[in-house]
Amino acid sequence: MPEKRNLICINCPVGCLIEVTLDGDTINSIKGYQCKRGLEYARAECTNPVRTVTSTVRVKDGILPVAPVKTEKPIPKRLIRDCMKEINRCCVQAPVKIGDVIVENLLGTGVNIVATGNVPEAHGKNGS
Amino acid sequence: MKEVDLVVIGGGPAGMAAAVKAKEKGVQDVLILERENSLGGILNQCIHNGFGLHYFGEELTGLEYAARFIDKVHRMNIPYCLETMVLNIGSDKTVTAVNSTEGVFTIKAKSIILAMGCRERTRGALNIPGTRPSGIYTAGTAQKYVNIYGYMPGKSVVILGSGDIGLIMARRLTLEGAEVKMVCELLPYSSGLTRNIVQCLDDYNIPLKLNHTVVAVHGKERLEGVTVAEVDQNRKPIPETAEFVPCDTLLLSVGLIPENELSRDAGIELDPVTSGPVVDARMETSVEGIFACGNVAHVHDLVDNVSNESELAGESAAEYILGINVPDRSETIVVKAGNGIRYTVPQLIRKQSLSRDTVKIFFRVADVYRNVRLAARCGNNILVERKRIKVTPGEMETLELKSQDLREINAGEELVIELRTDGEGH
Numbered sequence: 001m002p003e004k005r006n007l008i009c010i011n012c013p014v015g016c017l018i019e020v021t022l023d024g025d026t027i028n029s030i031k032g033y034q035c036k037r038g039l040e041y042a043r044a045e046c047t048n049p050v051r052t053v054t055s056t057v058r059v060k061d062g063i064l065p066v067a068p069v070k071t072e073k074p075i076p077k078r079l080i081r082d083c084m085k086e087i088n089r090c091c092v093q094a095p096v097k098i099g100d101v102i103v104e105n106l107l108g109t110g111v112n113i114v115a116t117g118n119v120p121e122a123h124g125k126n127g128s
Numbered sequence: 129m130k131e132v133d134l135v136v137i138g139g140g141p142a143g144m145a146a147a148v149k150a151k152e153k154g155v156q157d158v159l160i161l162e163r164e165n166s167l168g169g170i171l172n173q174c175i176h177n178g179f180g181l182h183y184f185g186e187e188l189t190g191l192e193y194a195a196r197f198i199d200k201v202h203r204m205n206i207p208y209c210l211e212t213m214v215l216n217i218g219s220d221k222t223v224t225a226v227n228s229t230e231g232v233f234t235i236k237a238k239s240i241i242l243a244m245g246c247r248e249r250t251r252g253a254l255n256i257p258g259t260r261p262s263g264i265y266t267a268g269t270a271q272k273y274v275n276i277y278g279y280m281p282g283k284s285v286v287i288l289g290s291g292d293i294g295l296i297m298a299r300r301l302t303l304e305g306a307e308v309k310m311v312c313e314l315l316p317y318s319s320g321l322t323r324n325i326v327q328c329l330d331d332y333n334i335p336l337k338l339n340h341t342v343v344a345v346h347g348k349e350r351l352e353g354v355t356v357a358e359v360d361q362n363r364k365p366i367p368e369t370a371e372f373v374p375c376d377t378l379l380l381s382v383g384l385i386p387e388n389e390l391s392r393d394a395g396i397e398l399d400p401v402t403s404g405p406v407v408d409a410r411m412e413t414s415v416e417g418i419f420a421c422g423n424v425a426h427v428h429d430l431v432d433n434v435s436n437e438s439e440l441a442g443e444s445a446a447e448y449i450l451g452i453n454v455p456d457r458s459e460t461i462v463v464k465a466g467n468g469i470r471y472t473v474p475q476l477i478r479k480q481s482l483s484r485d486t487v488k489i490f491f492r493v494a495d496v497y498r499n500v501r502l503a504a505r506c507g508n509n510i511l512v513e514r515k516r517i518k519v520t521p522g523e524m525e526t527l528e529l530k531s532q533d534l535r536e537i538n539a540g541e542e543l544v545i546e547l548r549t550d551g552e553g554h
């Protein structure tokens with residue numbers, strides 16, 4: 001028996017309503033997406049759901065105490081908590097530049113955690 | 129008095145896109161004034177992704193999106209003053225601002241672009257009875273604390289209002305180890321993007337309590353809990369449903385409102401629904417040569433739309449300064465929010481400014497509707513119509529009209545944007 005699943009594409013704020021018909025593990029049809037990313041999302045959501053994780057890491061000697069980061073690519077949804085643990089374990093030395101790799105090959109996924117913003121070094125950081 | 133061709137007020141995505149476009153279109157002398165210590169606006173605290181798919185064709189975080197425009201501003205050598213607060217603008221296009229190096233100074237501009245963005249509403253929150261313990265923040269303030277200063281506002285959280293910032297913060301605080309107990313929404317639907325409900329609440333099993341509100345706050349020094357109750361059809365709390373929810377933090381995400389003090393003081397006509405200036409299809413306000421774009425004109429949910437709209441404003445300001453395509457302002461078509469529509473932007477179209485092939489009308493619907501058609505009508509003539517499976521007030525809609533069709537409309541006539549259901553009309 002084919003099964004219908006309604007998904008909302010989360011890849012961009014347009015939020016297309018996508019209807020997938022499944023026969024067991026086989027996808028019969030995917031409808032309602034407006035771009036290729038929606039098609040890929042619907043396929044993945046029915047097989048291996050993934051999310052991009054964004055957060056901040058602690059920075060030493062920066063003008064700000066934290067720097068924004070993201071997983072360069074979406075990671076499996078079930079790894080989100082472990083990913084946050086990795087991120088919270090990190091402390092990086094200023095300066096941090098947009099695109100800097102903060103964690104390489106996160107949890108063996110092959111995905112890096114990269115900085116998404118700049119945190120320059122603080123001057124006179126020791127109050128001297 | 130210093131003279132500048134174009135002064136852009138606000139260095140967020142709107143101001144940057146407008147300035148870049150104006151310079152590209154031939155205005156040499158552009159100046160951006162920004163009150164914060166960096167360009168980027170609200171995007172500086174948006175570490176989450178979901179920006180830029182439509183404008184750049186790739187998914188970026190808010191900061192990354194801002195960085196692209198900051199690069200453009202630098203590459204085009206557009207000067208900007210940071211930590212410079214604009215205090216007043218005159219209808220004669222003088223701009224008075226203050227900063228620590230120059231003190232208070234006035235600039236005479238040929239044209240001004242308003243790009244001051246919006247601020248968070250606290251309305252609704254103000255009439256919550258009870259003491260005023262610490263631990264109550266607007267969602268945007270909390271976002272700034274966590275994402276920029278690395279400071280967590282609390283451990284157990286209730287969020288009032290399901291606006292996007294609240295939803296984003298529900299996920300953010302959960303990931304940082306706080307317990308987000310619930311998101312309460314007074315209305316029967318969320319005002320946030322569906323995507324954020326899926327990705328920020330459903331993914332983490334955070335309950336979204338529709339038709340619920342906070343009726344009391346408890347705690348002397350620090351918040352100890354809130355009383356939550358369901359509301360009836362008239363949005364009046366039902367006393368029997370009141371429930372105490374222990375928490376140390378309450379976040380308010382009850383909407384955004386355009387920064388409109390400067391506009392009002394300049395004598396610019398404001399739209400009571402958007403709270404932003406009334407603009408024409410070139411984003412010009414009621415004062416000739418003063419343009420508005422981005423969240424100062426109406427609250428956007430998509431920064432990509434902000435960039436596009438602001439480029440239009442930048443181009444229009446350039447045309448105004450260079451004396452190209454400057455329309456006779458007397459011949460206007462009024463754009464009216466008809467059945468089921470809350471507001472439209474633009475609110476009017478100048479007949480003689482139809483130099484581009486199409487005109488885009490942005491609008492929001494008044495409620496959640498299913499299986500409807502969105503239409504632009506003049507008299508009995510439907511100019512465009514689009515079928516929609518579902519529309520919600522949380523998502524901005526657009527209709528694109530052919531200038532060729534608009535030219536046929538007589539000045540003074542109304543162009544009605546409306547929602548049509550089957551069984552009605554043709």
Ligand SMILES: Cc1cc2nc3c(=O)[nH]c(=O)nc-3n(C[C@H](O)[C@H](O)[C@H](O)COP(=O)(O)OP(=O)(O)OC[C@H]3O[C@@H](n4cnc5c(N)ncnc54)[C@H](O)[C@@H]3O)c2cc1C
Nearest residue numbers: 138140141142163169170178214244245293422423430431
């Ligand atoms: C929490 C949150 C989440 C969002 N999520 C998304 C998303 O996922 N995807 C997406 O596409 N969009 C998202 N948006 C929307 C997008 O960020 C905004 O639409 C966009 O930033 C608006 O740009 P703006 O330039 O009009 O306003 P702003 O970014 O607010 O910039 C206005 C600037 O003007 C300055 N200013 C104001 N008054 C003065 C003055 N008097 N003098 C000098 N300077 C002044 C301010 O300091 C500010 O820098 C989100 C917005 C928020 C708040």
Ligand code: SF4
Nearest residue numbers: 009012015016034038
């Ligand atoms: S299908 Fe494409 S346009 Fe639609 S929500 Fe997904 S990413 Fe956005």
